Amino acid sequence: MAVFKRKHKVSSQISRIEALKCTPIKNVHVKETRLENGAVLLTYPVAMRPWITGLIRRFGGHSERTFTRKLQLDDLGTHVWDLIDGINTVQKVIQRFAEKYQFHLKEAEVSVTRFLRELGRRGIIGLQ
Amino acid sequence: MDWREIAWNGVRCEIPDSWEVVKIGLRYLMFAEKSAPMMEIKWGQIRGKFSHHSQLRRLAMQQRKKFGKTLKEIPLPPEWRTPLSEFISVAFSWHSQTISGSGAVLYCPTCKTATLMQFFQKHSAHSTALVQHILGSFQDHSRDNRVIWALFDIRALIPAEFDLIKYRFDAGQYELIFSYKKQKITLWRWVPASVLLHKQNLEEFAHRVTRFALKKTVAPVRADPDWVEWEVLPSTPWWSRWRSRRLLGHAPTYYRFWHLREKNRIFGVKIEGKQAIDSEFVNSICAGYGSV
The missing domain is CATH 3.40.1000 (Protein Transport Mog1p; Chain A)
Incomplete structure (x- = not known):
């Protein structure tokens, strides 16, 4: 009987090599503010959960479905953010980052990919 | 080719500069190049009598369980004899549907350390000179404490x-x-x-x-x-x-x-x-x- 047959999920994960060849692109809705100390403050839109929107509407609040959040980058994050220009691939960003701070290449890869993944999770960047 | 020294918990060898360490254990190292596994080293101190054949049998059983590989003992390649002259060595090879490999179980009578070194081959075999260099640079004990x-x-x-x-x-x-x-x-x-x-x-x-x-x-x-x-x-x-x-x-x-x-x-x-x-x-x- 096929009722209890395990369904195989189709994996959408890409390999490490493929991921390194991707180009990170900034979300056009993200606002970038350069602070006095040179660091970058990002203001990015976040979609509200439908049940929260419903609740707000019920209490007579606004019907907007997005709100904004802020993220302040440190020196390293700012440098990576500046390297995201729509041309540099992830591999190139890692190489430039490693060169600038004299990181071991593997170490730079770990920290840059972790940072890019976090930006991607927040919808601040995308990969193409 | 550029070479790099790797030394960890008693063992030391030289690897190509393009290889990177991808897994580290107390007595284990795995190297890869562009995400493809290249070489693996496991080692440990032996108390009592050491038998290459029983180690190979154990390894064969583990490999078969894990990947369905067919591990068999082979004569030590002539080009490995000189670099491994200080060790008592037995060579082996295995293959699976996607990957194959060869290696050696080494036993050093001086420090009583047994080491398993294996080279993975996915697309093409490692060059003889490369394997010879790695094996020739391999040491499992220091000389100055x-x-x-x-x-x-x-x-x-x-x-x-x-x-x-x-x-x-x-x-x-x-x-x-x-x-x-x-x-x-x-x-x-x-x-x-x-x-x-x-x-x-x-x-x-x-x-x-x-x-x-x-x-x-x-x-x-x-x-x-x-x-x-x-x-x-x-x-x-x-x-x-x-x-x-x-x-x-x-x-x-x-x-x-x-x-x-x-x-x-x-x-x-x-x-x-x-x-x-x-x-x-x-x-x-x-x-x-x-x-x-």
């Missing part, structure tokens, strides 16, 4: 009696802790120093990472902008004195931090023990530790 630890960008020389009890390779921070009887050596490495020391000096940074406040118990030995060292006496409350006497004795803990500007790195060494720490010992540890 000091063990080399060289991985990623750090290299340290630690007395052979010290065992590695903890290691951490995080992005930006490495930590290795060695122990022998009641003595402990901790090695640190931080990067990038230019960012870490942007809003604080080396002394403040050292205090922050070692989590001890600047108190009367701290006796600076020498201080300059790129170098700080302290001997920290056990804290004064009676229970701490009693505890530290029981656990470590009453000897001060030694800290040294230095900033290597040309490499943009900060190195740190902590030595603690039951007896007073010999300055020559401290200097030898710090002199042998650095960046490659």
Whole structure:
């Protein structure tokens, strides 16, 4: 009987090599503010959960479905953010980052990919 | 081809510069090139009689269970004989649907260490010269009672009696802790120093990472902008004195931090023990530790 047959999920994960060849692109809705100390403050839109929107509407609040959040980058994050220009691939960003701070290449890869993944999770960047 | 030295927990060899360490264990190393596995080394001390054949049988069973590989003993390739002349060796090969490999089980009669080295071949076989170079550079014991630890960008020389009890390779921070009887050596490495020391000096940074406040118990030995060292006496409350006497004795803990500007790195060494720490010992540890 096929009722209890395990369904195989189709994996959408890409390999490490493929991921390194991707180009990170900034979300056009993200606002970038350069602070006095040179660091970058990002203001990015976040979609509200439908049940929260419903609740707000019920209490007579606004019907907007997005709100904004802020993220302040440190020196390293700012440098990576500046390297995201729509041309540099992830591999190139890692190489430039490693060169600038004299990181071991593997170490730079770990920290840059972790940072890019976090930006991607927040919808601040995308990969193409 | 450029070669790089790798040394970890007693074993040492040279690998191509394009290979990277992808898995680390206490007695295990795995190397890859562009995400493809290239070489694996496992080793351990043997107590009693060593049999290559029983080791190979065990390995064959493990491999079959894991990957369905067909492992078989083969005659030692003639080009491996000279580099492995100091070892008693048995060669083997295996293949699965996607990948194949060959390697050798080595036994060193001098230090009684057994090592399994295997080379993975996915698309093409490794060149004979490459395998010969790796096998020729392989060592499983030191000749001067000091063990080399060289991985990623750090290299340290630690007395052979010290065992590695903890290691951490995080992005930006490495930590290795060695122990022998009641003595402990901790090695640190931080990067990038230019960012870490942007809003604080080396002394403040050292205090922050070692989590001890600047108190009367701290006796600076020498201080300059790129170098700080302290001997920290056990804290004064009676229970701490009693505890530290029981656990470590009453000897001060030694800290040294230095900033290597040309490499943009900060190195740190902590030595603690039951007896007073010999300055020559401290200097030898710090002199042998650095960046490659």
